[in-house]
Amino acid sequence: MALETYASGKRDEVQTDVLFKARQACYKSRDEFYACLDKQSDKKPTEMGFAGLLYPVECQSSRNEFVKNCRASWVKHFDRQYCKTKSLKRLLDDKESRRGPLSLPKII
Numbered sequence: 001m002a003l004e005t006y007a008s009g010k011r012d013e014v015q016t017d018v019l020f021k022a023r024q025a026c027y028k029s030r031d032e033f034y035a036c037l038d039k040q041s042d043k044k045p046t047e048m049g050f051a052g053l054l055y056p057v058e059c060q061s062s063r064n065e066f067v068k069n070c071r072a073s074w075v076k077h078f079d080r081q082y083c084k085t086k087s088l089k090r091l092l093d094d095k096e097s098r099r100g101p102l103s104l105p106k107i108i
Contacts, residue, residue: 026070030078033059033066037082050079 016022036059045054047063055063067075 022069026066026074029062029065029069033062034078034082036062050076053079053083 033055037055040056040058043056043058045056047055047057047060049055049063070078
């Protein structure tokens, strides 16, 4: 019964934000925003996005374009993905600086 209700409603409606040109615009604005974040990484982050992502005021216009061109769920996904990648990179870079000779306990 629920499947019939789902199948009968809005079958012919095309969601334009998932079409090729809309996706390309979304990806382009996403890349511009994250490039701004990398470029302005020395500035103090003051604005807040999804997933605890903080960004400086200088990136506000590119953030607005990113939010305007992409679905909210996509923005949230990309923010989480960016944060996860950055924290993993930070973790790996931190481990590299502490790497030294490995000493294992001797088993007699």
